[in-house]
Amino acid sequence: YESVITHGFTMDEEGRKMSKSLGNTVVPQDVINQSGADILRLWVVTTDYWEDQRLGKNVLQTNIDAYRKLRNTIRWMLGTLAHDDGEDVPLDKMPELERLMLHRLSELDEAVRQGYDAFEFKRITRALLDFMVVELSAFYFDIRKDALYCDAPSSLRRKAAVQVVRHLFECLVKWLAPMLPFTMEEAWLDRHPEAASVHLDQFPAIPDNWRNEPLAEKWRKVRQVRRVVTGALEIARADKLIGSSLEAVPVVTIDDAALEAAIADVDMAEMAITSDLVISHGKAPQGAFTLDDVKGVAVVVEKAQDRGLVKCARSWRYTADVGQDPEFHDVSARDAAVLRELRALGRL
Incomplete structure (x- = not known):
């Protein structure tokens, strides 16, 4: 790292060569002392090696924020896995949402292995960070909190969710371990205190039957409809119509056969985290919420209490x-x- 700065390949945030005479250098030991070595590593693996790298307070803060989200996601998984009894649900008995997450792990496994083989660390970290923040924290975990917290211990849905969180944890921690060794070692030993080190394990072998392209295509449509519903809920929350999304009953008007078929056997109230959800047909009612890039879906939010x-x-x-x-x-x-x-x- 010191060599890179000395030879001028690392710039400050304004694009100027780092130089002691300009006083714009960033000392690695200072970053490590203040934020930890893995923050510096995260900056390194998210840089584009083909371009001049920029480093400064704002760049470091961006990496600190990303690291915090990543760490919080792992911590949430550890909390959930404290209730893991190791029971497995057969793949064909799992709800579709769990099978979708296993499909995504299969896709990510391919991307991660190709990225490491090509030393494209930025590609790996970008894919995994997006997955953890967008698809896990803001989608899968958000939806499954009700089942994990409120379903009975005998619930197949709860058992399948815990099993999938177990797979998610094992894959993500091992995939990230070469790049964030301290953090992933800490997480791994918390989960497996009898283990010597995560760095002595191989990447997990992903079963071929986890890949399911037709299911993924169906759920791309489901998530399109969900995105319109959550957009309408945000407007209703901003307008003080509701507080929590559980106070809402969205009325969803669909005028698209493909989208309607995709959600036909999906509990959309569960997906939108609302107490109920009503599907209507035909053209959008006056004043309904819509999105330009999702044609044929319109949402009107009603209060659950108004429906008794x-x-x-x-x-x-x-x-x-x-x-x-x-x-x-x-x-x-x-x-x-x-x-x-x-x-x-x-x-x-």
């Missing part, structure tokens, strides 16, 4: 069956059944 739904004290979802259980008066039927199971297991 009541908030569950356990899951915070608004349902029509809250209060109907003779023993648990303030929760939904789903949550009442879970509480009975937990009590029978001695966990309540």
Whole structure:
């Protein structure tokens, strides 16, 4: 690194050659002392080796922010895996959302291996960071929190989700270990305290049957519809119509046969993290929310309470069956059944 600065391949943020006489140098030891060695490594592996590299306070802060998101994602997985009993759900019994995540791991495995073979570290880190922030934290984990936190221990959906989080953790930590050795070692030993080191393990072997292009294509359409719904929810939240998305019941009008077919067997309320969701047909109603790049989908957000739904004290979802259980008066039927199971297991 010192050699790179001395020979002028690393510039400051304004594109000027680093020079002691200009006082614009960045001392690696200072970065390590302040932010940790893996922050400096993250900057190195995200640079384009074919261009002059730029480094300064703002560039470092960008990498610190990315690192924090990455670390928080791994920490969330470790918290979830604290409840992992090692049970596996057969692939053909898994919900489609879990199979989609396994498909994405199969795609990423190919990209990661090709990236390492070609020493294209920026390609690897960009793909993995985008996956962890966009597809995991803001999509898969966000959706599955309800199942992980509220479903019964016997729930197949919950078991499949924990299993997939296990696969996600094993793959991501091992893939990132050569580039962020300290952080990934810390995560690995927290999960496997009996292990010697993550750096003694090979990259995981991904089963061929995880790859599922037709499923991925279907879910590209599902996520298009979801994107319109979440956009409408953001507007409703900004307008103070709702607070949490669980307070909403989106009415989704679809005028596209392909999109309608894609979501036909998908619980879109679960995907949008709303208490309910109504599918309508035909042309968009007046004032409905739309997106220019998703034709044929329009959303009007209604309040769950206006539809007579009541908030569950356990899951915070608004349902029509809250209060109907003779023993648990303030929760939904789903949550009442879970509480009975937990009590029978001695966990309540």
